[in-house]
Amino acid sequence: MANKLMVEAIRTGTVIDHIPSGQGIKILKQLHLIEGKQKITVGFNLPSKNFSFKDLIKVENRLFSEHEAYQLALFAPSATINVIEDYKVIDKFKMVIPDAIEGIFSCPNSNCISLTEPVKSYFSVKQTNNAIFLKCKYCEKSFNKEIVAGV
Template identity: 70%
Template sequence: MVEKKKLQVEAISTGTVIDHIPAGQGIKILRQLQLLGTDLRITVGFNLPSKELGMKDIIKVENRLFDEAEASELGLFAPKATINVIEDYSVRGKFKMSVPEQLESVFECPNSNCITHNEPVQSFFTLKQRENDIQMKCKYCEKSFSKDIVAGL
């Protein structure tokens, strides 16, 4: 008997596909990239089977190509995710995510006494992987926080 493969998520003609997202992180990515509440056509799959991860999430955004800055934010939530740029139903570009070394102007420092809350300076964090967490150190107040605290999760 021949085993048929069935697409669990519909193909898109043009746009971006974020694949290999650890299960449960997809909603965080949708929030962080401010994709919820837009008029973009977005297809999301949660807890799909994955050979590598066991279970994964996937996000497909039609007619929108992510830039590198947006992609670097994803590395915080899904460091092993893959970004696929789709044109005419074919993958035209593909790159893997990784935890960025630094993030600028993406998150506010959770320290209410940090200068970034009272002065016109952009936030700046250096990132370090520690066991099962990513620590983010503010350039200005020099305090370190878990990524979940900085991202408000």
């Protein structure tokens, strides 16, 4: 039996592969991918060599910004981003959890000065075992990534 593609190839765009199973939907929401007009192909619980299952997201005609890659790394640190042109992978890189994230998320602490003053939010990122925590520069409180990201 010949190998068969489970998810259609794209001509140009970005493929986010090796997303831990169950995280694909969080990434779609966090990066507001569903709200756009791009063609998106999503695979959930696909077979994987490295994990028992993985999620996969293909977005046509779109490259991800550095800010989006940082957000992606928080939810899928083992993911790989493939840049596609003419149906071929022209660049491939693994996610790296950043040391800090600036101006992406608001602090969940309602008493934090970053919510009332004209400053960009700033979180230092710490990974403990399999959990990722973000510590606000201004109020110095630490939060689980899901709390900060509102997922």
